[in-house]
Amino acid sequence: MRIISGKFGSRNLKSVPGNKTRPTTDKVKESLFNMIGPYFNGGNFLDLFAGSGAVSIEAVSRGFDSATLVDRQYSAIKTINENIKITKDKNAFNVLKMNAENALTYLSENNRKYDIVFLDPPYKDQKMITQLNEIKNLNLLNNGGIVVCETDDNVILEDNVEGYKMIQQKKYGITIISIYKLQE
Structure with a gap:
């Protein structure tokens, strides 16, 4: 697993040990950024099920100002922090050890807003529609913000x-990327 492009490009990342985390493959990650970018002039990125942190690190590498990475597993948080060290830009990242529901509430209470929210929960625990509604109801997206769902x-x-409104959807093997834009 590696950072594909941008200011941190070609650096190798660690995977979360064990089988509780399913990393987004480099192929899917590259396709995802080609769909939404591929490069950015600032903005805030939220990864609600961060795993190794690879998608958020890629987002900052490609031009986002900051990324918030959320995961509830200790081993994931440890791996995220190790991978952030590889970037030598720890101030661009905010890591939260909590479940997705608590994180959404916490971020709303702290008036955080995002340009892109990435949802890639464990396939057996997917609650995408509920989470899309919660993101909207808690006003976590900036105007024109999008939510990317990996299922x-x-x-x-x-x-x-x-x-x-779903603006794009693509299938990569068993993985489907769906992109929703918040209606104004």
């Missing part, structure tokens, strides 16, 4: 979720 091919997401 397996067993999950069927609706084209239009209340308050959002």
